Amino acid sequence: MMEDAHLDPGAPTESDPTAVWLRRAKAGDASAFEQLLVLHQRQVLTTCLRLLGDLKDAQDAAQEVFLRLYKYLHRFQDGREFPPWLYRVTVNVCHDAQRRRQRSSTLSLDDLVGSGEMREPAGATDLEAEFGLAEKRGFVAEALKRLPEKERAAVVLRDIEGLSTREVAGILGSSEVTVRSQVSSARMKMKLFLERRLKRRS
Amino acid sequence: MNCNTFEELIALYAEGDLDASLANNVESHLKSCASCQRFLGALEASQEMVKELAAEPLDPASFSVVRQRVMQEVNRRQAQRPLWWRLFSPALAHWRPVWAAALVVLVALGLLWQWQLWRRPGGARPDIPTVASAPTVQEQLPGTAAPEAPESMTFRTKQSFEPEPKQFATRHKAPVAQELALPAGAEPIAATEEPEAPVEQGSNLEPEVPQPADITPEPPPPLVIKLITDDPNIVIVWLVDQDVHHN
Numbered sequence: 001m002m003e004d005a006h007l008d009p010g011a012p013t014e015s016d017p018t019a020v021w022l023r024r025a026k027a028g029d030a031s032a033f034e035q036l037l038v039l040h041q042r043q044v045l046t047t048c049l050r051l052l053g054d055l056k057d058a059q060d061a062a063q064e065v066f067l068r069l070y071k072y073l074h075r076f077q078d079g080r081e082f083p084p085w086l087y088r089v090t091v092n093v094c095h096d097a098q099r100r101r102q103r104s105s106t107l108s109l110d111d112l113v114g115s116g117e118m119r120e121p122a123g124a125t126d127l128e129a130e131f132g133l134a135e136k137r138g139f140v141a142e143a144l145k146r147l148p149e150k151e152r153a154a155v156v157l158r159d160i161e162g163l164s165t166r167e168v169a170g171i172l173g174s175s176e177v178t179v180r181s182q183v184s185s186a187r188m189k190m191k192l193f194l195e196r197r198l199k200r201r202s
Numbered sequence: 203m204n205c206n207t208f209e210e211l212i213a214l215y216a217e218g219d220l221d222a223s224l225a226n227n228v229e230s231h232l233k234s235c236a237s238c239q240r241f242l243g244a245l246e247a248s249q250e251m252v253k254e255l256a257a258e259p260l261d262p263a264s265f266s267v268v269r270q271r272v273m274q275e276v277n278r279r280q281a282q283r284p285l286w287w288r289l290f291s292p293a294l295a296h297w298r299p300v301w302a303a304a305l306v307v308l309v310a311l312g313l314l315w316q317w318q319l320w321r322r323p324g325g326a327r328p329d330i331p332t333v334a335s336a337p338t339v340q341e342q343l344p345g346t347a348a349p350e351a352p353e354s355m356t357f358r359t360k361q362s363f364e365p366e367p368k369q370f371a372t373r374h375k376a377p378v379a380q381e382l383a384l385p386a387g388a389e390p391i392a393a394t395e396e397p398e399a400p401v402e403q404g405s406n407l408e409p410e411v412p413q414p415a416d417i418t419p420e421p422p423p424p425l426v427i428k429l430i431t432d433d434p435n436i437v438i439v440w441l442v443d444q445d446v447h448h449n
């Protein structure tokens with residue numbers, strides 16, 4: 001993914017598959033657009049899945065991302081980096097989906113932290129040894145769903161997609177300081193949530 | 203700074219998101235604070251879990267579902283585009299030489315066809331009609347004695363004195379010669395027409411419809427109208443095909 005995120009912003013070259021398919025797709029070549037889709041479907045679908053927390057919703061959102069991409073591809077300027085632009089479209093689509101979705105009234109991590117319920121002393125718990133991998137992934141996914149929208153987007157792009165703070169700031173349209181604050185807050189909330197979940201489970 | 207403030211920095215320090223000076227401050231604090239050391243250990247453990255989620259592989263069928271739905275919609279939108287856009291779209295760029303060759307062949311065939319028409323005697327050459335051809339027709343008509351039009355008279359001069367065809371057809375339904383309204387200075391000489399067979403009076407109110415066997419194959423002779431102008435050398439001859447006129 002990081003290779004995609006650091007594409008040469010210069011003129012498209014034949015060695016850059018994204019630039020080649022992008023140029024042909026902008027000219028209206030549907031097969032080139034499909035190649036572009038194949039190259040970036042993992043990026044889009046996994047980001048949608050982390051941001052929305054549900055595979056079906058993520059597939060719907062990914063479909064919307066690529067259809068928006070097809071519709072507005074002519075607006076993409078040559079020389080710009082494509083993956084950050086695609087991330088930006090993805091985040092916007094997921095924000096729209098979250099606003100439309102009637103979320104069940106779940107207790108947010110902000111509520112848990114604010115009430116002091118999660119202010120437990122940090123212990124050197126061996127989290128990995130206690131539970132299975134799938135269950136732990138489920139806990140992380142649940143923790144992500146409970147994060148505030150902006151913090152979730154920041155931590156997904158930074159910690160799961162592996163983008164740099166500067167890239168995340170560019171995608172989210174905010175400053176690096178803001179992104180660091182959001183990421184720090186999200187990490188602490190997730191740590192507290194996971195500790196609480198694992199202790200309750202045990 | 204208290205430990206709460208350091209925890210916020212430790213959350214960034216754990217993933218290398220702090221610059222060197224802040225990282226040094228955190229490291230100095232960690233050396234002397236056991237609580238923050240535990241916090242760092244727990245945070246690193248939770249971050250490991252987060253990264254395991256990132257490494258979770260997705261079912262390839264999940265991607266193909268999205269791809270199929272997207273491409274179905276893309277192809278539908280492509281099909282709605284106009285034909286000219288599809289023909290000349292870059293997706294069909296490899297067909298452009300074929301379009302160009304077809305265009306060249308069409309143009310060449312068109313030019314060849316025009317050249318054949320030009321070479322054919324009596325073909326579709328756009329000859330300009332002149333009055334000079336009128337006397338030739340006049341010679342075949344019986345009972346006409348008007349002087350022949352000069353060779354230099356052009357069809358355009360004739361047209362300038364020609365009444366509207368619709369009005370003429372109304373005026374000359376009777377099978378006799380009639381005078382025409384002429385411009386000032388023009389004097390009608392004669393308007394002759396081959397007399398038709400007189401209609402029998404009192405036989406029937408309704409005209410007798412001729413049977414197909416009674417119809418003569420010979421077309422009726424044309425109506426001839428001759429006009430002269432102030433210039434005695436200019437004579438206008440107008441021929442009207444009566445068969446077309448009556449039909």
